[in-house]
Amino acid sequence: MLVSIKGDVRIFSYAAVGGAQEAKGPLGRAFDFIDESERFRQKTWEQSEGEMQRIALRKAMDKAGLSDGDVGHLFAGDLMNQCTSSSYGLMSFDIPHVGLYGACSTAAESISLASVMSDTTDSISAAVTSSHFCSAERQFRYPLEYGGQRTPTSQRTVTGSAAFLLGRGRGKIQVKQLMFGRSVDSKISDICNMGAAMAPAAVDTLTRFFEESGTQPQDYDKIVTGDLGREGFEITKMMMAQKGYNLDAVYDDCGLLIYNLAVQDMHAGGSGCGCSAVVAATSLFPAMERGEIRNLLFIGTGALMSPTSAQQGLPIASIAHLVHLSVM
Amino acid sequence: MNMDENYKKFAERHAPKSPIVKDCLMAFWVGGLICVIGQAFSDFYKSRGASEETTKMLVPVTLIFLAAIFTGIGVFDRIAKHAGAGTLVPITGFANSVVAPAIDNKAEGWILGLGAKIFIIAGPVILYGTLASVIYGLIYYIVGLF
Structure with a gap:
């Protein structure tokens, strides 16, 4: 909800x-x-x-x-x-x-x-x-x-x-709405493809958010997922388009923003809880304070497997939590 | 929420593949280069008067020593990133797979850290290598009976 x-x-x-x-x-x-x-x-x-x-x-x-x-x-x-x-x-x-x-x-x-x-x-x-x-x-x-x-x-x-x-009562970046994610069985068990494993969770949370809030992607200046990387970013865009939500103009991913992927050898991009946190603190939130982003959907994406569950062959469970932030 | 098997197939198809031709070429020349280095050591030891038997022992020991040193100074993984099977398959890969966990797990102590985890990657190779050699020995023995 x-x-x-x-x-x-x-x-x-x-x-x-x-x-x-x-x-x-x-x-x-x-x-x-x-x-x-x-x-x-x-x-x-x-x-x-x-x-x-x-x-x-x-x-x-x-x-x-x-x-x-x-x-x-x-x-x-x-x-x-x-x-x-x-x-x-x-x-x-x-x-x-x-x-x-x-x-x-x-x-x-x-x-x-x-x-x-x-x-x-x-x-x-x-x-x-x-x-x-x-x-x-x-x-x-x-x-x-x-x-x-x-x-x-x-x-x-x-x-x-x-x-x-x-x-x-202090600061400019107001937390407006939250949408907690559901644990999603991605059916992906390749721990080297976490982007594809987490994309369905991001799609699930985003879809539920748009339906319940009655808004559309174009109502936001920026929609940013946590660490889907190149692979998950493309899959999310594709799956959202199939559901009738065109993210193209506003969508980005912290895993793609943190490194210069053309120069730094980081494969599909950055990941980890530090990824979305530092991108928010070094790029997204300062941009909000400068007024460049007024309405932001910040979606933390997580792959919930452990080394044990992965070795036992279980597919990766994934989750995505959404925070809607807006500038005062 | 559950995705279905179709999504798994879609994700596998969508994922970019490793550059197999480039990987094979890199593995070929780096692996070959390691063999040339091994041969050079072999010729060197023989020229210094080592017997055939001693040389066969000295060459792997030298390569293991070098791989361990390169692992320790943090160079091995940078080469292996490009060389792949070229550094993995020769005895250098085995040395790296023992030294790397040894360095990594030192923080957890000499016994339960380094001691218990040193063969965490090489362990299966040692276990199944030994098992395979026992089976090979048995077959060799049985065939020899007839």
């Missing part, structure tokens, strides 16, 4: 942290903090990912001049087993913590839940997500130095984290 946020909840501060490849991409200069070594002064890659979350949230809070006591709740998630990057990385904040797992959809999921919390409790909430290429490779694929080849449909996990602060 369509959820309307009635109480004027706005995203009033945000910050993004990234790694070497993200710095080389077209959005590189918009990051608040970059560590080219991607270590973030930590011993393990998992801790590096947690540290990215800490830096992102600290920067977002500093920008707004907030201290720990001002934030009511934290909604945070990542790709690691048991979401350790969020719980360990954000341990130093004295803020109640709600851990989330939505795979790569977590940016939209955490912003959605944070806005509901801010709406019902009239308090400030934070949404933080991250992914790290090195920790994700270790958990989901092969050791980092393993000499393998990737298929053209494979995507690169973005090393990045972004934090968003939401509350009433």
Whole structure:
């Protein structure tokens, strides 16, 4: 069902942290903090990912001049087993913590839940997500130095984290509506083609949103999915057109925006919860504040498989959560 | 919501394929180059007075050593990305598949990290390679009876 946020909840501060490849991409200069070594002064890659979350949230809070006591709740998630990057990385904040797992959809999921919390409790909430290429490779694929080849449909996990602060009465970017996704059996079991696995989930959520809200794609300045990459982007456009929704003029995907795909060897594009989060914080939301985008549909897309489910031959379950944002 | 099998077939058809001709050519010349390097070491060891038996041992050891070093300094995977089977099939690929998880899992400790995970990629090759050689040995023995 369509959820309307009635109480004027706005995203009033945000910050993004990234790694070497993200710095080389077209959005590189918009990051608040970059560590080219991607270590973030930590011993393990998992801790590096947690540290990215800490830096992102600290920067977002500093920008707004907030201290720990001002934030009511934290909604945070990542790709690691048991979401350790969020719980360990954000341990130093004295803020109640709600851990989330939505795979790569977590940016939209955490912003959605944070806005509901801010709406019902009239308090400030934070949404933080991250992914790290090195920790994700270790958990989901092969050791980092393993000499393998990737298929053209494979995507690169973005090393990045972004934090968003939401509350009433400050900032320009208002959260208007939410549409949570349904878990979709994509029938795709190739973990190197997550774009095709997630596209049906994006189509499902978008279609339900247009039907329930009575709007059309042309009512929005931009419709951006999280990390479908080249493959999922094309399939989504095609499937939406079959349903009578022409996305051509307004549609984009964070997986295609984060890297310069013509130069950087990233196959079908970027992925991971960091992908949509950092693209929102470095490109989409600044564009909204400048007034270039007034009405945005931001759709976090997630592939919910685990290494175990993939090895046991289960198809990839996917999900897409939609956030409708608009400029005051 | 469930998609049907038609979607799976559609996605498979829609997906761009790996450039097989380019991949084969790369694998051919890089794999061939590794063999030439092996042969050069073989000639070198023999010229220094090593016996045929010793040379057969020294050449793989040298290639494994080099592959391990290149893996350790982070060069191997950059070559393998282009070379594919060219670096995977020779003994260099085996060395890489052992050294890479060893480096990767050091953070979890010497026993449960490095010790337990070192053969996570090479393990199946070792297991089924040994099994295949046992079966081959049995067939060889039975055929020899007649």
